[in-house]
Amino acid sequence: MSTVFPSKPGIERKWHVIDANDVILGKLASHAAKLLMGKHKPIWTPFLDTGDHVIVLNAAKVKLTGKKDTQKVYRHFTGYPGGLIETGAQKVRAVRPTRMIEEAISGMLPKTKLGKQMYRKLKVYAGDKHPHEAQRPEPLVVRRSVNAPAAVN
Numbered sequence: 001m002s003t004v005f006p007s008k009p010g011i012e013r014k015w016h017v018i019d020a021n022d023v024i025l026g027k028l029a030s031h032a033a034k035l036l037m038g039k040h041k042p043i044w045t046p047f048l049d050t051g052d053h054v055i056v057l058n059a060a061k062v063k064l065t066g067k068k069d070t071q072k073v074y075r076h077f078t079g080y081p082g083g084l085i086e087t088g089a090q091k092v093r094a095v096r097p098t099r100m101i102e103e104a105i106s107g108m109l110p111k112t113k114l115g116k117q118m119y120r121k122l123k124v125y126a127g128d129k130h131p132h133e134a135q136r137p138e139p140l141v142v143r144r145s146v147n148a149p150a151a152v153n
Contacts, residue, residue: 015137
């Protein structure tokens with residue numbers, strides 16, 4: 001009996017839609033990263049891209065826990081001396097809300113050529129409309145609330 005090894009033509013890729021409305025950013029990012037890598041499939045292989053396509057809607061309505069909305073800082077370096085640009089989470093949400101989700105998900109993917117290939121299957125939209133209806137994406141639900149017990153001192 002031989003082991004079945006996944007090959008590029010044999011990999012089936014589905015399309016998933018995730019609504020980010022009132023979903024915690026980290027939970028959404030970890031779930032989307034798992035789908036992009038293909039870890040939810042039995043044919044997952046660490047050195048192959050076996051993942052699915054992910055569409056994230058309502059990026060502007062994603063939820064940040066604690067004081068992250070006022071304290072979290074997004075950094076970008078222009079490449080010039082003194083070119084470090086720091087932007088708060090509130091301003092990023094107002095100017096380019098898709099960046100929050102894109103950076104969270106890309107930080108959870110491998111930092112290799114394979115990770116960049118996986119990242120290309122991610123589509124993030126600030127509103128609730130997307131142009132990928134022809135691919136017939138399946139809606140996916142991510143748990144919206146935090147049901148953690150109270151801290152014990």
